[in-house]
Amino acid sequence: MNIDIVTIFPEYFAPLDLSLLGKARRGGLLDLHVHDLRGWTHDRHRTVDDTPYGGGPGMVMKPEPWGEALDAVVPSGTAARLIIPTPSGRPFTQALAAEYAAEPRLVFACGRYEGIDSRVAADAATRMPVDEVSLGDFVLAGGEVAVLVMVEAIARLLPGVLGNADSVADDSFAPGAMESLLEGPVYTKPPVWRDRPIPEILLSGHHGAIARWRRDEALRRTARVRPELLARLAPGDLDAHDREV
Numbered sequence: 001m002n003i004d005i006v007t008i009f010p011e012y013f014a015p016l017d018l019s020l021l022g023k024a025r026r027g028g029l030l031d032l033h034v035h036d037l038r039g040w041t042h043d044r045h046r047t048v049d050d051t052p053y054g055g056g057p058g059m060v061m062k063p064e065p066w067g068e069a070l071d072a073v074v075p076s077g078t079a080a081r082l083i084i085p086t087p088s089g090r091p092f093t094q095a096l097a098a099e100y101a102a103e104p105r106l107v108f109a110c111g112r113y114e115g116i117d118s119r120v121a122a123d124a125a126t127r128m129p130v131d132e133v134s135l136g137d138f139v140l141a142g143g144e145v146a147v148l149v150m151v152e153a154i155a156r157l158l159p160g161v162l163g164n165a166d167s168v169a170d171d172s173f174a175p176g177a178m179e180s181l182l183e184g185p186v187y188t189k190p191p192v193w194r195d196r197p198i199p200e201i202l203l204s205g206h207h208g209a210i211a212r213w214r215r216d217e218a219l220r221r222t223a224r225v226r227p228e229l230l231a232r233l234a235p236g237d238l239d240a241h242d243r244e245v
């Protein structure tokens with residue numbers, strides 16, 4: 001997969017050289033490039049923003065640098081999906097992360113100030129799919145942190161990036177049986193810590209019983225923390241035992 005990120009704060013993305021993502025980039029699983037939007041300014045002050053038409057607080061990112069940047073990063077005749085983080089976007093979900101992980105090329109546009117002039121998305125949409133996406137109902141100061149989150153959520157789904165492919169299937173919100181359930185508790189050595197033992201079932205070696213216990217714990221935690229997720233389950237997703245948990 002190819003990912004390009006355009007931002008006025010390239011240094012925000014230094015963490016993408018670390019850990020799993022850094023290893024995926026060095027291993028050739030992920031080709032990721034960060035571009036400084038100011039590289040497409042032409043004035044002495046490298047201006048990327050201006051006052052909003054119609055008045056109002058703050059500044060808006062100018063369309064010209066963005067237009068030139070996206071023309072350079074996605075030349076005509078090449079394909080990419082443009083993702084613009086914004087609090088007014090569609091929710092970013094595990095399902096959307098999986099959809100993006102199947103794309104050959106993603107371009108992320110990181111806005112700042114009050115956002116990017118809306119004509120930029122309209123212009124880009126004439127030659128590539130454009131998604132305006134939100135991480136959730138809260139307000140960040142810009143798109144960079146949102147892109148870090150999305151890139152990690154997407155890249156960990158790429159074949160070979162995670163050490164143990166099984167762990168993706170067990171994710172909360174992963175497609176399939178666990179799709180709408182939260183993960184249950186996890187434990188490791190020592191077997192007793194500060195007088196707290198681990199659940200005995202996990203030492204039993206009975207894999208079927210352990211799987212059942214884990215699903216029960218996932219159902220209990222989901223009912224306690226996110227009951228609305230249970231409402232998303234199809235009637236066939238819960239067996240008779242599930243309904244008794």
Ligand SMILES: CN1CCC[C@H](Cn2ccc3ccc(-c4n[nH]c(N)c4C#N)cc32)C1
Pocket residue numbers: 085086087110111112113114115116133134135136137138139140141142143144146
């Ligand atoms: C007061 N104004 C309101 C509009 C947005 C301004 C800051 N900003 C500029 C660019 C930008 C990009 C994303 C986000 C953002 N915030 N919350 C989320 N879930 C996001 C996501 N994805 C925020 C952003 C602040």
